[in-house]
Amino acid sequence: MDENGAAEWETAVLDGGPANGLRLRLIDRPNVLQVSCPCETENPAGEMGVAAVHIYRRDLRVKSELRYGFDGASP
Template sequence: MTHDGVAEWETAVLEGGPADGALIRLANRPGVVQVTHPCAVEDSTSGMRVEALYVYRRDLRVKEAPLRYGFDPASP
């Protein structure tokens, strides 16, 4: 949502998956939210960083805050 061309921040809750119950603040009601979680790397000298990626999709039936994003188990 925007007001006079400025995006308004809204609250959303993530449902299911590893971030179940997390409250987030976002603008412009994106259709998808990505959540990452760091993974341990065995070779610490590589300088590599590895993160698990989880995708949450907006529940379009919810029109007012808190918006809802459901975990997509088929995502990458």
């Protein structure tokens, strides 16, 4: 928190998986991030959407930066 009591933003990097190298700004260092990617469907009406969900977990071993590693075992 800063001197005014507001939460501070931090830059994190995603390591591995479909979002490898992506940098994002976070507050409060969550333990898990969920990244979704829209998938094409063959629904002619376009009324339903489908997304692939990928899980990234905070890597506590890395001390030099805030890093999240791809968890390929998570659904």
